[in-house]
Amino acid sequence: MKNFKTNNTFTIIEKKLREMTSPRVLELGVNRGKSSQKFLNALCSNGGNLFSIDIKNCSNVLLSEKFNFYECNDLDVDKILNHFPSLRNGIDLLYIDSYHDPSHVRLLLKKWW
Numbered sequence: 001m002k003n004f005k006t007n008n009t010f011t012i013i014e015k016k017l018r019e020m021t022s023p024r025v026l027e028l029g030v031n032r033g034k035s036s037q038k039f040l041n042a043l044c045s046n047g048g049n050l051f052s053i054d055i056k057n058c059s060n061v062l063l064s065e066k067f068n069f070y071e072c073n074d075l076d077v078d079k080i081l082n083h084f085p086s087l088r089n090g091i092d093l094l095y096i097d098s099y100h101d102p103s104h105v106r107l108l109l110k111k112w113w
Contacts, residue, residue: 010038017042017093022049026091028074028108029098030054033061039095040064051084054098074098077111 017023017039023046025039030052039050043066051068052058059069070083074096081087094112096105 010035013093013095014038014042017048018046020046020048020092022047023092024048024087024090025050025093025095026087026112027052027095027097028054029096030058030061030069031097033058035095035097036062036067039093040066048092049086051080051087053080074108075104075111 017025023043025043025048027036027039027050030036031054036050036052040062042048043050049066049068050064051070053070053072053074055071055073057071059071061069068084070080072079072083074080091112096108098104098108
C-alpha cells in the first residue's frame, strides 16, 4: 500500500509542477536520486529548477542542468541560501526526505517557513 500512496503522491506533485512556470523545488535528502529524477521529469519543459541537499555527496546521481546539488546539513538554512541565492525569491515545493525523525522534520518546517 505504501508504494501506491507514494506513486499517487508523485503523480499529483508532477501534475502541479508541470502547471507552473519556472518552479523552484527544494529537495532535502537525495540518496540515490529516485525522487530527484521524478522532479526533473516534471521540470523538463517549464523552466523549473531542482535544488537538492544531502549530507553525503550525491552530486553524481543525475546529470542535468536543472539538478543543483549541494552537500550540506539541511538544517543550515543560511549556508544553503548563500549557496543558492535564487531560493531567497521563494520555494514552490519543499520536499523533505532526509532524516525522518518527527522532531527533525518539525525543525526543518520551522526553519524553512
